[in-house]
Amino acid sequence: MDTWTESDAGAARAFVADRLNADFAGAGLQKVEIRVDPAWTGTLGGDLILVSGGHEFPLDVRGGGVEQACAFAAFQLQDDAMGELNRPWPEPTNSAGDSVGVLTAPAEVDGVAVWELAGKPFCAIGHLHRAVEAAGWRIK
Amino acid sequence: MSAVQQLKDNFARKLKLARTPAHALALLAMVGPTAKACAADTPPPGSGSTTIHSCSPNYTDKNKLGRLSIQQKGPGTSIQWGTYPNLPADRYVVSIYVGSTKVDGKKQNYPPHGSLPARTWHTSKNRYVRTYQPGQIFKITGTSYNTKGAVVQKFFIKCKLV
Numbered sequence: 001m002d003t004w005t006e007s008d009a010g011a012a013r014a015f016v017a018d019r020l021n022a023d024f025a026g027a028g029l030q031k032v033e034i035r036v037d038p039a040w041t042g043t044l045g046g047d048l049i050l051v052s053g054g055h056e057f058p059l060d061v062r063g064g065g066v067e068q069a070c071a072f073a074a075f076q077l078q079d080d081a082m083g084e085l086n087r088p089w090p091e092p093t094n095s096a097g098d099s100v101g102v103l104t105a106p107a108e109v110d111g112v113a114v115w116e117l118a119g120k121p122f123c124a125i126g127h128l129h130r131a132v133e134a135a136g137w138r139i140k
Numbered sequence: 141m142s143a144v145q146q147l148k149d150n151f152a153r154k155l156k157l158a159r160t161p162a163h164a165l166a167l168l169a170m171v172g173p174t175a176k177a178c179a180a181d182t183p184p185p186g187s188g189s190t191t192i193h194s195c196s197p198n199y200t201d202k203n204k205l206g207r208l209s210i211q212q213k214g215p216g217t218s219i220q221w222g223t224y225p226n227l228p229a230d231r232y233v234v235s236i237y238v239g240s241t242k243v244d245g246k247k248q249n250y251p252p253h254g255s256l257p258a259r260t261w262h263t264s265k266n267r268y269v270r271t272y273q274p275g276q277i278f279k280i281t282g283t284s285y286n287t288k289g290a291v292v293q294k295f296f297i298k299c300k301l302v
Contacts, residue, residue: 065262068261
């Protein structure tokens with residue numbers, strides 16, 4: 001039985017968009033929106049797409065779940081951020097100003113969608129800036 | 141280090157290199173004389189080929205107008221793609237297809253590049269699902285426009301995924 005209501009769908013889309021917008025703030029990208037667009041019907045996400053400026057791609061929030069949607073979108077948007085900024089991003093620096101590495105957003109999730117640092121989970125997607133701040137670092 | 145992270149790190153390094161002026165100059169030298177001089181008699185990259193090449197480990201098509209590249213390290217790995225047109229343009233619009241399904245679309249003011257992971261988690265199925273199947277065709281189609289909205293160049297490339 002289908003228990004996915006329109007309210008559920010709206011909540012899931014908002015949750016994904018809010019987490020992405022929180023993390024990609026200041027990365028040179030336009031605000032993320034998740035829309036229904038019949039032009040994309042037949043894609044992995046049905047007709048649901050993520051739009052950030054000129055970048056659009058299907059997002060399978062329902063079938064894949066919100067964590068997979070966050071991970072896949074962050075994977076895509078990280079490329080965009082690096083393209084816009086013309087440098088690796090996000091790259092936290094420590095108090096001495098030295099790089100601690102470039103965080104990555106793996107598209108494949110195992111539970112919660114995360115940013116990884118040196119191959120290990122660093123924080124959940126949506127908490128990037130506060131997690132970096134809590135570590136005593138700042139993002140270049 | 142996971143394969144995905146290695147790819148991201150490699151991408152980050154490549155991007156850093158690709159956007160430097162020195163690399164840009166090297167690219168111009170490699171593909172020949174000024175693009176404007178070639179615009180009338182050189183077909184767009186990808187337009188002259190009827191053979192479907194393998195995407196793995198990579199497939200690149202280049203001519204005097206630029207370079208298009210698709211990389212798939214091996215079966216079941218993610219795909220990286222990039223467009224490097226030589227003709228100056230104000231806006232680039234690309235669509236990415238796997239088979240007949242559009243999987244990505246970009247409209248931006250610099251030559252687009254991107255990637256497609258090999259698989260994603262599917263909560264409803266409780267397992268990973270592939271984003272493509274071996275034998276499917278990966279295709280990039282694009283158009284660049286000048287500041288007046290006129291077409292500068294059309295380009296496409298396709299290859300077979302393994």
